Amino acid sequence: MKDEITESIIECGKNEFLENGFEKASLQEICKKSNITTGAFYRRFKSKTDLFETIVSPSVLSVKNLVSSPNDDVPTFIRKVLKGKQDEDTLLNFFEHRDNIILLLNAAEGTKYAEFFHNVAKSMSDVAYKYLSSMEEAHEISEEELHIFMSSYLQAIFEAVVHAQNKDEYRTYVENLNKFYNWEKILTD
Incomplete structure (x- = not known):
């Protein structure tokens, strides 16, 4: 079961990818919009690629x-x-x-x-x-x-x-x- 933070990262990541494409999507922006640190991101996903694939x-x-x-x-x-x-x-x-x-x-x-x-x-x-x-x-x-x-x-x-x-x-x-x-x-x- 995914926790609320993971769900937030997925939703914010999807929006960032839709807006900017994978290559131009900003991991910092995803974290900012999810109200998390990059450390919290990396505890859930290995990379921006891992998030996109998820x-x-x-x-x-x-x-x-x-x-x-x-x-x-x-x-x-x-x-x-x-x-x-x-x-x-x-x-x-x-x-x-x-x-x-x-x-x-x-x-x-x-x-x-x-x-x-x-x-x-x-x-x-x-x-x-x-x-x-x-x-x-x-x-x-x-x-x-x-x-x-x-x-x-x-x-x-x-x-x-x-x-x-x-x-x-x-x-x-x-x-x-x-x-x-x-x-x-x-x-x-």
């Missing part, structure tokens, strides 16, 4: 779980994307992790997560390509082309997270993105 790790795990499957099967999320369907729970989960998605998109430079979404898109396109290759009715599409489409689709989904002010607005953005991408047409023509 903040984003639940969202990282959530996103990674979408594109991986323990039994080497195609994850439901990818199947639904390729069929142009929405996975309502998944989409709302992205919005629930909104601040962390923004951190990973816009504030992760200087951390191991700087290329996080590119790596997710790569994993997702690899799994999708394998899945599509096994389907007889699928349109032939190159791995590179699928990666380009998948990367731009994920970027658009996460941009919707950044710009939407509430869940309903986000849901509308995603519905329109699915119409725009029209995966079924791309993959069957």
Whole structure:
């Protein structure tokens, strides 16, 4: 269980990272806003990097779980994307992790997560390509082309997270993105 000081550091750290990005975020400022000394900070976190990773790790795990499957099967999320369907729970989960998605998109430079979404898109396109290759009715599409489409689709989904002010607005953005991408047409023509 996290204590109040740890919770305060996490909240102040998240705000500092959102405002300044990881590289420009000030540990002194985080401590000042948390009303603690740097010694109190270091009793709870090894470094600024450790704090950042603590903040984003639940969202990282959530996103990674979408594109991986323990039994080497195609994850439901990818199947639904390729069929142009929405996975309502998944989409709302992205919005629930909104601040962390923004951190990973816009504030992760200087951390191991700087290329996080590119790596997710790569994993997702690899799994999708394998899945599509096994389907007889699928349109032939190159791995590179699928990666380009998948990367731009994920970027658009996460941009919707950044710009939407509430869940309903986000849901509308995603519905329109699915119409725009029209995966079924791309993959069957």
